Amino acid sequence: MDPVRIAVVGMGKIARDQHLPAIAGDSGFSLAATVSPHDPGVAGVPHHKSLDALLAEGPPVDAVALCTPPQVRYELAAGALKRGVHVFLEKPPGATLAEVAALEARAERVGASLFAGWHSRFAAGVAPARAWLSDRTVKQVSIIWREDVRVWHPGQAWIWEPGGLGVFDPGINALSIATHILPRPFFLKAATLMLPANRAAPIAADLAFCDTAGAPIHMDLDWRQTGPQSWDIIVETDAGTLKLSRGGAVLTLPSGTTHSEDREYAGLYARFSTLIRTGRSDVDTDPLRLVADAFLRGKREQVEAFEE
């Protein structure tokens, strides 16, 4: 079967760090073009400043990977789907739940595949964690996602704007894992969002969820962490404690610890390829819904202004 001709749209950090290498390493795809308003693209690959220009002038593409900030993603996705082009949405899949639902309906109508990619679900420890937890009783869960925003998001103005999610940009990765591995659905009970005096998005958040059997799930998100960084999920069960650390890469069970190499984006592209070749979509909005609920129900506290 011919490789899927794909264009990468939004040539920022994640496109260059992960999408381009993953596409190069997957024989099911060929990089047909790049799109970015300011970035010059890649030597030898056709480049346009806008997706409209690519779709109007070519080269032809079968699929696009949208690696832009979430606030501009709906228009890009809708424009691609209108032409029957398959769409891979980076996380979070949109700036609102309703726009993602509209995209899903449009993809269905035109018979194109829409994939909401949650890269953390493809971290090495996540599938075995899900399997181990499937027949366990969860007593309580602690999610600690503490990182230094100056190290991981330098110069990303969009992340502090409405729709950029602030500390939920990494925090939604934790929720994408938790919604995937925990055996019961869970929902928000209370939240406090800490907003810097000069920013529209939170720099930290404290959230209390509980699952449908009443087990408490506590989440501590903070972007002011210097020194060691934490991306940990600890699940206490009737059969002992499970710990996922390093964002899902390292799994510790009562029987020992396992760690495998990072294959998150290879896994995402394998999944996208399967969806295209089988004519299906995969649009799970559960992590985004929990974040939306935090903005809906959370108490706001103003904290010290943040300067880069």
Ligand code: NAP
């Ligand atoms: P980034 O470095 O700021 O890159 C975003 C790029 O999008 C910019 O370089 C910009 O291109 C481009 N862009 C903006 N508007 C556009 C438009 N209308 N059409 C085409 N391109 C447009 O951001 P990022 O860190 O890569 O994050 C992008 C998305 O990936 C976010 O949703 C984020 O949550 C997700 N993500 C990021 C990471 C990470 O480690 N950074 C990891 C996983 C997922 P120009 O420079 O040409 O203006």
